[in-house]
Amino acid sequence: MGLERAAAPRERGGAQAGRFFGAMIYAALAIAVLALIVALVARGTAARLQKEIDDTRADSRRRAEDTTEAVEEKLAVVRRLMAQMAQGAQLTPDMILEGRLWRDASPQDAAKMFAAGNLRILDVRTPQETALGVIAGAQIIPVDELEARMKELPKDRRPTLVYCAAGSRSAAACEFLSQKGYDNLFNLDGGFGSWNGPKARP
Numbered sequence: 001m002g003l004e005r006a007a008a009p010r011e012r013g014g015a016q017a018g019r020f021f022g023a024m025i026y027a028a029l030a031i032a033v034l035a036l037i038v039a040l041v042a043r044g045t046a047a048r049l050q051k052e053i054d055d056t057r058a059d060s061r062r063r064a065e066d067t068t069e070a071v072e073e074k075l076a077v078v079r080r081l082m083a084q085m086a087q088g089a090q091l092t093p094d095m096i097l098e099g100r101l102w103r104d105a106s107p108q109d110a111a112k113m114f115a116a117g118n119l120r121i122l123d124v125r126t127p128q129e130t131a132l133g134v135i136a137g138a139q140i141i142p143v144d145e146l147e148a149r150m151k152e153l154p155k156d157r158r159p160t161l162v163y164c165a166a167g168s169r170s171a172a173a174c175e176f177l178s179q180k181g182y183d184n185l186f187n188l189d190g191g192f193g194s195w196n197g198p199k200a201r202p
Helices: 002-086 093-098 107-116 143-152 168-179
Strands: 102-105 120-123 160-163 185-188
Touching (some): 102 107, 143 168
């Protein structure tokens, strides 16, 4: 009887210790799971930060390359303008200020060039427009086909008069051709509507 009474507190104490030990295990597991979650979140955050750093570096590299390319293009234009000056070309202030390698030609100047001969004439209008008439002797390449067909125009420094209906598309054509290495380009100011010289049917 005395032994049973003495054993009972020990059993209760053992049960309590077991429960405490079990609670400690659960707490340790919970802490371990929480630490794992924190580690995974930290790893994901670190990966995102690394990706942002890599993207920023790549973007900076692209911008630097674009800037370098743009500067080189501008330098190339300046060199070609200086070469034209060395060859005695009369550059306009607009050509120098805007870095243009082509010039506008008034209808009167274009008529003089036409009369002098050795002039290449390029019509960049649409077939619907050219069906109504062209400048006599004009080569027809619509502006939206110019990139694909520019090899039809030899790079022989022959004066080339480019025109459209009013002068804007031909200005874009002159700019495009000048960037591709063509020289002696003239944009007819006012386009086909301003031309009073010889005309023909295509």
